[in-house]
């Protein structure tokens with residue numbers, strides 16, 4: 549098949565990890581007889597420097613006709629001024645909003661060889677394989693807010709409509725159907741009206757996906773279960789703020805931030821794929837970046853935007869084999885031991901494919 553992929557690599561280690569991911573996609577194209585084209589667009593700090601905007605219109609126009617967007621990371625000390633009118637992360641919010649990317653998918657898997665890099669006991673990490681789905685364009689981050697009077701009081705509003713909940717729940721149910729058929733919905737329905745609407749809607753949708761076993765867990769309890777029995781979860785779905793917090797907590801399970809991929813989807817096949825980590829300015833340009841999160845994001849791109857499941861699995865298997873072979877980037881190597889560079893690691897994955 550032919551596919552047009554727009555690459556917005558951004559700042560810091562962004563370009564290093566997207567280079568690794570596009571090299572992997574290129575290998576997939578050659579091996580399986582596809583034709584992928586890659587076009588570069590600007591986002592983040594580098595876009596501000598060159599155009600004055602964190603997401604120039606040219607990037608949006610470029611991405612509009614594309615099959616998928618591959619993103620690196622944005623930000624860095626040069627642009628770290630919370631009071632500045634134009635900031636790198638505005639590019640992220642704008643691109644998510646523009647393409648109505650309401651479902652953020654974050655798979656979290658553990659690798660036995662990396663157990664020593666987590667603070668948890670190895671037996672808790674056995675067989676962890678979950679898919680977290682966070683609602684990304686609604687809720688309290690986008691609700692009505694106000695600081696009142698002389699700044700002594702303030703409020704933010706958590707608001708959801710049935711269609712907003714139903715569309716992200718449908719993504720979660722479909723994902724669960726293709727996996728172990730278990731869905732955990734996270735809310736705070738014992739206290740919040742918006743959570744009761746969330747729960748009602750998720751329950752109603754279960755009628756359309758009768759094979760999926762649905763359970764509800766309150767968000768406070770979920771923070772404990774994530775650390776005490778993570779292997780018991782398959783697909784999880786949560787609102788924007790609960791998902792934000794819980795996915796960061798879940799990232800501890802994988803051993804390094806550098807390991808985790810994500811996909812942000814709208815109703816169709818168009819999606820944005822990016823590693824979970826930031827621009828890591830402390831290691832940028834040193835060949836120390838772990839490209840696994842970006843490479844596994846490329847696998848999600850193959851799966852969700854191009855419907856190339858076999859190819860996606862081949863990339864994931866090649867990452868597993870690379871780690872099993874002992875190849876390690878600096879972040880997953882004991883201090884003082886030898887490690888491979890970003891490009892050497894990517895090359896090992898490419899050979900694995």
Ligand code: NAD
Nearest residue numbers: 621622623624805806825826827828829830831837838879
């Ligand atoms: P970060 O994720 O960039 O880095 C946190 C720590 O993890 C650092 O020590 C870094 O070296 C390490 N790390 C991150 N990714 C790694 C990888 N692939 N391989 C090896 N080590 C890795 O978070 P931060 O330091 O809080 O933020 C740095 C900049 O990134 C800030 O400007 C922040 O605003 C931005 N940021 C961007 C995104 C995004 O683009 N989605 C997300 C988070 C932070």
